[in-house]
Every structure is written in C-alpha cells, then in structure tokens.
Amino acid sequence: MERGKINLFERMATRITAWTGSSMAFGVALGIILVWSVTGPVFKYSDTWQLVINTGTTIVTFLMVFLIQKSQNKDSKAIQLKLNELIAASRFASNRMVDIEDxxxxxxxxxxxxxxxxxxxxxxxxxxxxxxxxxxxxxxxxxxxxxxxxxxxxxxxxxx
Known part of the structure; x- marks a missing residue:
C-alpha cells in the first residue's frame, strides 16, 4: 500500500489529539459549556436543551476514545522499541527482556x-x-x- 493511504488516519489522529490536548481546545470546550449554560433560561432548561449538550459530549467522547487509543498505541510501540534498543545495547541487560510485553x-x-x-x-x-x-x-x-x-x-x- 501507498504510504499516504496507510498513514491518513494516523496523521489525522496525531493532529487531532495534539490539538485537543492544547489550552486552546480546553478554552473552546469551556466556551461551549458557558454558552450552553447561559442559554438555559432562554430555552427554559427544556429536555431538548439538555439533550443538545448530552448528545454533543457523547459523540465527541466516543470519537476521541478511538483517536486517543490510536495515538497511545503508536506511542507505546515507539517506547517499547526504544527500550528494546537500550536492552540490546547494554552488556549488563538480559536480552530476554525484549518483547516481554507479550x-x-x-x-x-x-x-x-x-x-x-x-x-x-x-x-x-x-x-x-x-x-x-x-x-x-x-x-x-x-x-x-x-x-x-x-x-x-x-x-x-x-x-x-
């Protein structure tokens, strides 16, 4: 497969998780919550008003779980490879420790x-x-x- 096709989701996940972990993303989320809170009296705290925030946060959370897990998996693999390299390079370390994550x-x-x-x-x-x-x-x-x-x-x- 082409490199671009394989890495599209990975690149997207990396960018999104990097952005969502930023101060700006937190500010945007806080702003959305504040706007939703302020509009409560306008909509008389209706079921629809509550459903909007519940549905929105559920969808965002559901999608973020997969993006964060993809990013975590990549980071975990990279750390394991770095540790394996250190084990292999050290004369005092046991090579049996390589791949113990299995x-x-x-x-x-x-x-x-x-x-x-x-x-x-x-x-x-x-x-x-x-x-x-x-x-x-x-x-x-x-x-x-x-x-x-x-x-x-x-x-x-x-x-x-």
Missing amino acids: LSEAELDVLRKFYRKLAEMSEEDSDIHKSHSIDAAQRLHRHKTSGISGLTQGDTGSQE
Missing part, C-alpha cells in the same frame, strides 16, 4: 517479584556496576545445583 499478567508478576529481589541484592552491593540480571541469576542457579565451579563474582553482582 507475556501474560501472571508471568509479568513473577518477573516483578524477581526484580524486587534483584533490587534488594543490588542495594547490598557497594559496586553499582555489577550485573544483576536474569542470565546472571540463572548461571548462579546452575552453579548451585550442579556443583560446577568457575562462576565469577561479576556474574551475580554479589560477594560469595
């Missing part, structure tokens, strides 16, 4: 508990450059369960 919530909770433990371990270390990663923890676990020596202090980040 894990279930239960699997993410297990990882969060693991990283809490690593944070506690790193607080005890005086050298902030030691690696505390999934890979280092697995090497330590293999070392402990197999009895194989050769594990260095830099692998776990803690003094043994």
Whole structure:
C-alpha cells in the first residue's frame, strides 16, 4: 500500500489529539459549556436543551476514545522499541527482556517479584556496576545445583 493511504488516519489522529490536548481546545470546550449554560433560561432548561449538550459530549467522547487509543498505541510501540534498543545495547541487560510485553499478567508478576529481589541484592552491593540480571541469576542457579565451579563474582553482582 501507498504510504499516504496507510498513514491518513494516523496523521489525522496525531493532529487531532495534539490539538485537543492544547489550552486552546480546553478554552473552546469551556466556551461551549458557558454558552450552553447561559442559554438555559432562554430555552427554559427544556429536555431538548439538555439533550443538545448530552448528545454533543457523547459523540465527541466516543470519537476521541478511538483517536486517543490510536495515538497511545503508536506511542507505546515507539517506547517499547526504544527500550528494546537500550536492552540490546547494554552488556549488563538480559536480552530476554525484549518483547516481554507479550507475556501474560501472571508471568509479568513473577518477573516483578524477581526484580524486587534483584533490587534488594543490588542495594547490598557497594559496586553499582555489577550485573544483576536474569542470565546472571540463572548461571548462579546452575552453579548451585550442579556443583560446577568457575562462576565469577561479576556474574551475580554479589560477594560469595
């Protein structure tokens, strides 16, 4: 497909969400509400008068949900790619963390508990450059369960 056809909705969503997040958009919305409020006595606060604001705000809200979600999805993807690049570039980071957003919530909770433990371990270390990663923890676990020596202090980040 052509680039222009694919990105029409994306470009429109980006522009609209940028504008609706501005002070000017807030001012316009506030102005509409004020005009509606002031016209209440003119229309004797009728059901039609109330229906106008209810219908208008419902339609705008309904459409904005989709525009904002499109914008959020794009931003989320960009952030994930930036984080993946940082993980890939860092010699201390585990490449297993790339694409963890595809894990279930239960699997993410297990990882969060693991990283809490690593944070506690790193607080005890005086050298902030030691690696505390999934890979280092697995090497330590293999070392402990197999009895194989050769594990260095830099692998776990803690003094043994």
